[in-house]
Amino acid sequence: MKANYLDELNERQREAVAHINGPLMIVAGAGSGKTKVLTTRIAHLMRNGVDAFNILSLTFTNKAAREMKERVEKILGGTEARNLYIGTFHSVFARLLRAEAHRLGYPNDFTIYDSDDAKSVLKTIINEQNLDDKHYKPNLVYNRISAAKNSLMGPEEYQHDYAVQQEDMRANRPLTGKLYDMYAKRCFKNGAMDFDDLLFKMYVLLKSFPEVLHKYQHKFKYIMIDEYQDTNPAQYEIIKLLGAAHENICVVGDDAQSIYSFRGATIQNILQFEKDYEDAKVVKLEQNYRSTKSILNVANEVIANNKGQIEKNLWTDNGDGEKIKLVRTMTDNEEGKFVAETIAEQKLRNHYSNRDFAILYRTNAQSRAFEENLRRKAIPYRIFGGMSFYQRKEIKDFVAYLRVVTNPQEEESLKRIINYPVRGIGKTTMDKIAVLANDHNLTFWQVLERAAEFGFKSGTLEAIENFVMMIRSFQAMLGKHDAYEIAFQVGKSTGIVKELFNDKTTEGLARYENIQELLNSIKEFTETPTEDGELVLQEKSLGSYLQQITLLTDADKGGDEDSDVVKLMTIHAAKGLEFPVVFSVGLEENLFPSSLSINSREELEEERRLFYVVITRAKSRLWLTYANSRYRFGQLVNNESSRFLEEMPEKYIDRSYAGGGAVRSSLNTGNGLWGNSGGSNMFDRMQKKAPGQPQPQAGPRPMPKQAPAPNAASTHVPSAGFAPDDPATMEAGMEVEHQKFGFGTILNMEGAPNNRIATVNFPKGGGEKKIMLNYARLMIVKK
DNA sequence: ATCATGAGCATTTTT
């Protein structure tokens, strides 16, 4: 262990680290060295005789957990750090529940449902109840159930809680409570827990089994919680229970960065800490090591508009740095173009690498314009978030097999795979099975196992029996083989891998690669040495693998972690990260703040905290951009600039960039604030336009893509003797015919030789289109 | 039973 680890801390940080026993709250401003303090404190505890096995550290994301583990290891050296219990709430509780679930009547190999799985179960139930899923939208019902669980409210209480019932009545969904009840029962029957159950059931477990509570209280003598401002009531109560015996609870958080109330987090938890633990020590970390003065001052001034903050004064020794640049563009696409160009320019001017840049937005849907423009300028990038690897169809299908193997009572997965690949067990048969299962009070799997008793047609019966036999053969491997061996066998015996391999379309190829990647990740899982303490069962089993992956997000799928790429992500996903140069984009009313969050002070303040978070991600340079108009659901809409822009102190803002940026208040003060008066006229003109009218386009770009005349694409009749030509023989400039789009000219060719992509202009077929030649066939008309 | 087509809907944010 490094001897001088305390010397590397400032006074406040040292104070926090040195506090060993009793409750401690660390109010850690943005960039104040929070992770350093947490990790050093763990090391310090161990140095002072605390056994690593007795330390529990809970984080919010897997990434944070991993980072913490690594940093503690670095401080300590050796392997002791491996005995620490560090993980997210969800993953740690999943692991504990895996050891204890039988007490609650769940199989220890219970399945974890992600939100898609959960909604799918709900949808089934809603339809079974003959309710209209347009009105009882699975999404909405799921959110209600989720909120209930996060405040530890079970189906019984839910249905008897007057206020809750009133809300459901008002929303005209009085049966929500009933659905909650049925959903909970169905999950139980399936041996499955959703994300919220991992917290809820953990609480129930500790509350109902004093001996279990005692066991873990004794085990986790020291508890640390990161991002405490984002905990919800369920997490709060669990911590309270676990920590009650020793009260060695250390929470770290920043009320100014609480941005997860939509998920049930309550800022009250952090504001209340001192009341909950009267002898709590409070340490404030107020020195920021990350950002320039300009950036930090802007952030401070913005967040001062929120009420009820924990008082703190974040300051920095860093230099003033450049002013924050405010940029207005006409359209979302120009916003993308501006950002891409600025990145290219900054790379040259200030010798930045791609990895130094982050583009941060409010919603995932905003990423497209940046992707396109970065690609155009050949700047490598990576998008974090969005559709997760594990949400892809082929992955879910494959994982469904693995789930059925470990937990055959789980119906969602069973339904998913029973006829994939096609084996003649279609809808009719499934309906019949559902009825049988219901009538005889059996699970689907039990019906399948006893199919012979129920008079299926002989062909169907044979298909079912083969299926059952196959699954059983996998199950027979469970005790003797690790996750990879079983998964490999599944891929082989079911024919999935072969089927995807034989699919030579682009999508088929991608799917095949994804499955290979999944198999690789399973292999990697089985080959990574075990690093955990006593509680672990069979760490390399298929069951424990499945337990993990549902809790992984795209961002956790490491690998090219430090590759040199520009990073694109939502502001939420960027919390806890820092970048030399940040582009905070889409700063418009209705987008940021979101139109859904401007109806109450609380919601608006959360949006403002989000703005605070994005500003404080930046180390040295910060661009704030917004567009006058952008496409939303295919509609061009005009937006005013974000109200938050008006809350920033003028002296740190540079409005001259890119032809000047405008803020609403500038409109009132007339002209002259902008470096470029042409921009102002343009802006005025835009504002005066009646909504819905076509907007003039600025710049050299052509008018927005003309919508093709209705049916233009479908009226083309292929010439007699239409025969596709070999893609390899095609070149730009040729005239070609497409069966649907008609005649056109190839403008450009790109892509690998075996996967060429042509940009073709079809005058009568909807204009420019990108055509993947491997499957859209073209005939050469003229070379 | 599978595919193609079109209607309708969606956007907050994520473990």
Added chain:
DNA sequence: TGCTCATGAT
């Protein structure tokens, strides 16, 4: 706009 789901044709 682009995706998902339901529907209907083959």
